[in-house]
Amino acid sequence: MSRRYKAVIFDIGGVVMRSPFIAIAEHERKLGLPVNYINCSITGRGSNGAWQKFERGEIELLPFYEAFGKDLSDTVNGNKWYKAYCSRKGIRCPTLPETLHIDGRELFGAMMREAQQYDPHIRKAILRLRDAGQHKIIALTNNFARVNVPVEELEFLGWGDGAIPTHLRELFDDFCDSSSMGMRKPEPEFYLMACKRNEVEPNEAIFLDDIGLRKARSSSHRPVSHSRHAKRNLKKTPPIRGPKALQDAWDSKLTVRQNYARLGLVVNLDPSAAGGVEKPLGAQQHQLAAEESQPIASTSSSTQASASKPSVPAGFGRIIRDASGKVLGVELNEEEENSGHTASIAHEDDVVMDDVESRIDQDARRQWATNFSKSTAPHFGQKNEELVHDLERISAPITGTTTLSIAVSGIGSRHASSGEVKYLTPLVKKHGSNVEAMAGDIKLNPEQRTVGQLRRALKKAGFLT
Structure with missing residues (x-):
């Protein structure tokens, strides 16, 4: 969990405990x-x-x-x-x-x-959060703690230890009860008061509830729709993201690099640092230009050997696999850097040499990526021209716009992820094209998406025209 969040707020009924x-x-x-x-x-x-x-x-x-x-x-x-x-x-x-x-x-x-039975998964999560000690654990619930209950009614209601039993209250650093605070969900003031009395900003809290998340959003919380089976389902069918053409061609048994090599795309995987190298200024720039115009002489036998065999860049390693993905070994660059001569070099020369060495290192990385793609291509098949054509078609258009939803831009239609299609399919099966009915279906639309959000998602996935 990101450290920028200071509190986790739990609803009780339907989240921590069974739903009434x-x-x-x-x-x-x-x-x-x-x-x-x-x-x-x-x-x-x-x-x-x-x-x-x-x-x-x-x-x-x-x-x-x-x-x-x-x-x-x-x-x-x-x-x-x-x-x-x-x-x-x-x-x-x-x-x-x-x-x-x-x-x-x-x-x-x-x-x-x-509502007297715990959800064991949520209770375990709360205990782990408490043990970590990095977040305030807060309960926010519509409840009846302030109500006077006749003794004869306690057993009937299952309230032997009160409306909020001690074992439940002790799970939390603070227990915000509607009957004690005089306000209830989904009133935004209720969420804000819970944050104020715990000295956290609304955008520093994550709120978990089974219903009523729209009001929580209006209070600047980060709401999370609770689903006890979400993690299990994600493990069974993990989503493959990216363009649909790439999803269809993907082999889940291979690594990312092996998939890109099999599809003829690995040459585009440049492991060099993004953004390139900042150009030196003034006299440094002229000196660098002069050095770049001359071939860089090799100073050791290892450098000469690298011309014939692609070397692993300094500080990097290479995992060697067979065609099935089995790890055969690991190749590391264990050469020590020779830094004995650097003490006598002026500060200005240090900057220039660092820049030159950085560019040499980038060239080695590019060569490594290129040679890897050439050496692995026979194992995984030749370049997939059809896939590359599809990816080129949906890339940024000539007009320069990045609005992928514009049909006239020449980049084709957008596609939904496999996880998005899985979310929408049960809604379509039950409600057809009735988006309003989908928005109100709490069971099949646990994220409480609005009519507009669902309509856009359905169009993107091809369920609506």
Whole structure:
């Protein structure tokens, strides 16, 4: 993790602990309600619903039970909000209930009991961050810590150690609870207050949540959508980046250099330092020009030998492999630099000689790369003219523009990476060309990409015209 970040902020439900929304989905199935009906009823009331007031610590538990059940049993508003949800998603609205009775205590208890189990991967990550001691570990959650709970309700809710158990609180340097701070997610002020009381700037914090990342972005956090299987899936199918022509021709069993050699591109791999060498000024420039006009004499037998056999540049090594990629040996340049004569050279001459030697070293590196490509070409096949032509076609156009999306520039269309195509394919299979529905699909669009972001990505990947 980059050292410029000073804090990592974790949501609790759905990230550190199991999501209470699992219990909501089960309750909807039990009552025969369409998917997300209860969620629409909760969010539809904005900041004035019983759920929102309870998270801010404005009402006590027992009055909340009654108000929560009353809110969710309101089919007039519930049906209106669900119809708007279906319209927004571009899906057919199913038959909705005319009357409904939801027990607020029963549903809330099921939600709290569901949220008592840790995600073992996230807990392990938190412990490793704490051991490293380089970042503040902060919890930011909509919770109910300030609410007074009758003793008889503690067991029912699974709160034997309170709404925030000690073993959970002790994982963090600071625990920002909505009911204690009087504000809740997704209010931007909640994120900003968490940073302020921990003395970090919003852009110095990474925020991990399962939902609500758009508001976090507006607070200048770096939000991260949590997926417990992301790392495992990445190991199974690592993305191959670059132009599609190069992706299609790539052999994952070979190294980068072997792939470039097989495709006839290795001569373009110049290992010399980028940017070249700064030109000397004044008299130094004239002296360097005079020296460059004369061939540089060899001063040792090793230099003469290098003319016939490409040498490894000073400070570099070369791994020798066979055609299958197996390492056969390592060749190193172990010659010591002769620095005994440098004490008598003037400062001005030092600058000139350093520049000359740097250029000689660059020439040796270029020769090394060129000879390597010639020596390995027979093992991997001849130059792939079709691939090179494709790469030339998508390179910078004659007009000089670098805007790759301009079709008239003569560089062809852009292509999405294999990882991007993998992300978009399930969305297309489920929603077809309905981009609005894709944007609202929390399960298949965990990054919460907007309609505009998805539309651009779909066009780039060829799913939309």
